[in-house]
Amino acid sequence: MLQRPSVLDLVGLLRLEKDTFSRSERRLIDVVLGDIEVALNSSIVELAALADVSPPTVTRFCRRLGCESFSAFKVRLAQSRFLGQRYLQPPGGPETVPDIARHIVNCVQSTLYKFFESMDGDAVQRASVRIAEASYVLTFGSGGASSMIALELENRLFRLGLKVAASVDHQGQLMRAAGAPKGTVIVASSMSGNNAPLAKALAIAGCYGITRIVMTRPETLVAQEADILLGLDIPEAQDILRPSASRYAFLAMTDVIAQVVATRMQAPAIATMRRIKHQLVINRDGDDTQALGD
Numbered sequence: 109m110l111q112r113p114s115v116l117d118l119v120g121l122l123r124l125e126k127d128t129f130s131r132s133e134r135r136l137i138d139v140v141l142g143d144i145e146v147a148l149n150s151s152i153v154e155l156a157a158l159a160d161v162s163p164p165t166v167t168r169f170c171r172r173l174g175c176e177s178f179s180a181f182k183v184r185l186a187q188s189r190f191l192g193q194r195y196l197q198p199p200g201g202p203e204t205v206p207d208i209a210r211h212i213v214n215c216v217q218s219t220l221y222k223f224f225e226s227m228d229g230d231a232v233q234r235a236s237v238r239i240a241e242a243s244y245v246l247t248f249g250s251g252g253a254s255s256m257i258a259l260e261l262e263n264r265l266f267r268l269g270l271k272v273a274a275s276v277d278h279q280g281q282l283m284r285a286a287g288a289p290k291g292t293v294i295v296a297s298s299m300s301g302n303n304a305p306l307a308k309a310l311a312i313a314g315c316y317g318i319t320r321i322v323m324t325r326p327e328t329l330v331a332q333e334a335d336i337l338l339g340l341d342i343p344e345a346q347d348i349l350r351p352s353a354s355r356y357a358f359l360a361m362t363d364v365i366a367q368v369v370a371t372r373m374q375a376p377a378i379a380t381m382r383r384i385k386h387q388l389v390i391n392r393d394g395d396d397t398q399a400l401g402d
Contacts (some may be wrong), residue, residue: 118181118188119144119172133169135159140185148186153316166170191257213373215353219342223357227364228339235295235321235336239265242319243291245272248281248306249298253355257297257323257362264366267400269380278305278312295321297358299340301328310334317360323361338365 122137129137137161140147147155155178156163166178175181202211239245245265251257255276262274275281285294294313298306301324310320310333322334325341338361342354348392370377381400389396 119183120188121173122315129169129172132159132161132165133172135161136166136169145184148182176245185266207395212350212353215350216356219353219356220360222342223340223360226339226341227361228337231336231338232361232364232368235338236365238319238321238336239270239295239365240295240372242293243271244289244293245270246284246288246292246294247272247274248276248294248296248309249274250276250278250281250306251303253299253352253358254297254303256355257358260359261295261297261362261365263401264362267381267384268366268370268377270369277311281306281309283313285309285318286316288313288316288318290317293319293321296330297323298328298330299324299352299354301325301359302329306330307333323358379381 119141124140126134126137135244136155139155139159146158150158152163152166156166159166170176170178170181173181173184175184202208247258247261247265249255258274258276262272265272273284275284288294294308294310294383296310307329310322310330313320314333314335319335320333321336322330323338323340324330324334326337326339331337331339340354340361342357344352345352385396385400388398388400392398
C-alpha cells in the first residue's frame, strides 16, 4: 500500500506516483486519468477491459491506493474530481506576453471597480477612527496574499507614527491576541474567510475586549469574529494559471484605510512622514519626489 493516500487527493497521487506502479497498473492509471467520468461510470469488469487487465488486478490496484474496495476507490476518485475540477483539464487562456499582460490588466481594473462599488464607506470610516485612536495596532494574516496584506498594512501605518506590528504566524497571533495591552486594535485579513486558526486568535482577542477589524468575505468563519467587518467578496476567475486578482482589492482597501487614518491624524502623521522623508533624501537619493520607501 502507498504510504501517502491521505495526504494527496487521488488524482494528484496517481500522477505523482505513476512510475512506481506495475505496467498493468499504469495502464489502469492512463484510463482513469484519461477520462475520469468514464472511470466513475464503469463497473470493475468494464474498467478492467478498458485497461486490458483482469478484474483482480483492478482490485489489487484499489487496495494499493488504500481503498478497501472498487466502490471505495470510485468514491475517492469522485471526491478528487469534484474538489479540483478546474485542474484536471488543460487551461485555455492567453499565451503570448502581450495577451497575458492585457488580460491581467483588464482583470485588475475589473477587480478595483468591483471593490469601489461594493466598499462600505461607513465601516471603513469606523475602522479608521479605531486605528487612529489605538494605543497599539496588530495586523494579522497568513497563508500567502493575506500575509502580504498584514505586512503591507504594518508598512503603511508605522510611517504615520502608529505603534504597529504584523504577525503572519498562527501561534504568534494567538499569543499576541492573548497578551495584547488595553487599547489594542487588531486588523486581520483573510481572502477565503475560512482560516480557522486566524478565527480562533480573533475569538481569543474578543474575549479580552480587543477591537477586531477584519477584511474578508462576508458570512464566513473569520467574518463572524469581526467587530468591524470590511467585506471583500471578489470572485476568482476560472483561469488557474492567472494569479489571484482579488488581492488587488485587499491592497486597495489597505491604501484606503491608510489614507483615511492619515487624513484623520493630520499633523502627527505628517510630522512622522516628514522625518522619514528627510532621512531618505539625505541617505538614499537626495530626491524629494521619490516614494516614501523603496
